[in-house]
Amino acid sequence: MNTFAFSNAAIDIAALQQTLRDPAAGGYASFEGWVRNHNEGLQVTRLEYEAFEALAIKEADLIIAEAIKKYGVLRAACVHRVGTLEIGDIAVWVGVSSAHRDEAFKACRYIIDEVKHRLPIWKKEHYINGDSGWVNCERCAEASHQLGHAHLHR
Amino acid sequence: MNVHSSIYGLVLAGGASRRMHTDKAALIHDGKTQLQHAYELLNKLCERTFISVRDTQTQDAIRASLPQIVDVHNGIGPLAGISAAQKQHPNVAWLVMACDLPFVTEDTLQYLIRHRDTTKLATAFRSTYDGLPEPLCSIWEPVSASRVEEWIASSNKCPRKLLINSTIQLLDSPNQHALDNINTPEEHLQALSTLGSPSISLNVQYFALFREQAGKRSEQLNTVASSPALLYTELQQRYGFKLTMNQLKVAINNEFSDWQTTLKSGDHVAFIPPVAGG
Known part of the structure; x- marks a missing residue:
């Protein structure tokens, strides 16, 4: 069962929501991540997402299985965009159906948090001034100093 | 006596x-x-x-x-x-x-x-x-x-x-380099070359920042680097990658792996820069 997928076109949420339907479900919670027009003080014009898909799909299926087991929800799914996205586009969608709302919200939160931390997906921001940068990569790319022999010999 | x-x-x-x-x-x-x-x-x-x-x-x-x-x-x-x-x-x-x-x-x-x-x-x-x-x-x-x-x-x-x-x-010392030691991955890589260690053929995949800096999505390369740590050191020298190993993860054959795993010919290796999904 494919519970996670990448998409290079707009995410069809109505269709995805149908895959979570279950006679035992009393409700459905979802999260949509949208492309916003600013980040860390810079005006963002568009985004590019790139993924290591083979590894990301395996890891995402693990995350979803963990969420189902941990919160006892009925079904869960996630779709993440790759390619170029404009302001307001949906970058990621998570949906969870369950008997009761509490587990649905918790499982949904768990999945989006883990997806952000664990999946090999990268985001390049393009700024209004023409610059661009890979989020979390560019500013931390400083060589760490090396520990040398700590004392002189005389 | x-x-x-x-x-x-x-x-x-x-x-x-x-x-x-x-x-x-x-x-x-x-x-x-x-x-x-x-x-x-x-x-x-x-x-x-x-x-x-x-x-x-x-x-x-x-x-x-x-x-x-x-x-x-x-x-x-x-x-x-x-x-x-x-x-x-x-x-x-x-x-x-x-x-x-x-x-x-x-x-x-x-x-x-x-x-x-x-x-x-x-x-x-x-x-x-x-x-x-x-x-x-x-x-x-x-x-x-x-x-x-x-x-x-x-x-x-x-x-x-x-x-x-x-x-x-x-x-x-009878030989100028006899007592050179290896304290860093750079020195270890150098030692493997000097000692004539056998090279292996790897497929390396590049993503995001690394793809741009290397100018390619993947490549086949021959190397004496016997672990991901040594391979990354070699690639840093070749492409000027500035991210340090503790900022990265490594995958071998599409599985998260360890920096000291022994690489073998035919392995697919990818270095994973800090992620930013969602």
Whole structure:
């Protein structure tokens, strides 16, 4: 069962929501991540997402299985965009159906948090001034100093 | 006629290897750990050979099967190992060698033994870099034990400084690079090339920042790098990657993996920069 997928076109949420339907479900919670027009003080014009898909799909299926087991929800799914996205586009969608709302919200939160931390997906921001940068990569790319022999010999 | 005390071997392998980010004794070349290479080399030339370990290392996988001498003084470096060995076998001389000297050969050690001066405290090579004695490939006579204890009791625990301030036999190294050690992945990579290690063919995938910096999505390459850590070091040199290993993850054949996994020909390797999904 494919519970996670990448998409290079707009995410069809109505269709995805149908895959979570279950006679035992009393409700459905979802999260949509949208492309916003600013980040860390810079005006963002568009985004590019790139993924290591083979590894990301395996890891995402693990995350979803963990969420189902941990919160006892009925079904869960996630779709993440790759390619170029404009302001307001949906970058990621998570949906969870369950008997009761509490587990649905918790499982949904768990999945989006883990997806952000664990999946090999990268985001390049393009700024209004023409610059661009890979989020979390560019500013931390400083060589760490090396520990040398700590004392002189005389 | 031969009144020289016999020589036992001691491999120093208790260091924390901070700069290597891994246990140097466990690094592999030619299918054996550095520790095993060093042990076998000393054991060819010495009556008995031991490895020096800290008390927390006695059971670890690469050390458990070798004869050990456990440090008594913890956290003071090489002198702790030498002192423990001298206490256990006070009537022998100790040929002490660090496990991270891949260029020391049987010839190097035979030269050291041949030129040993038993009337001195120790016999050591002169460093080709600064002319000072190199304590981590040297012979310590039984008479040096009291000096070692004195030194440990003082605030200065540096074995090199002990040799500088003692009467020792100081030899010129027969080979300029014999005592080069490997403290960093760069030096380890260099050592593998110099030692003529076999190269393997890998498929390397590049994503995001790495894809842009390398100018390609993937490539097939031949390398002596036997672990992801060494491969990344090589790629840093080639492409100027600035992210450090502790900022990255590594995948081998589409599975998250470890920096010290042994790579084999045909493996697909990818380095994973800090992620930003969602």
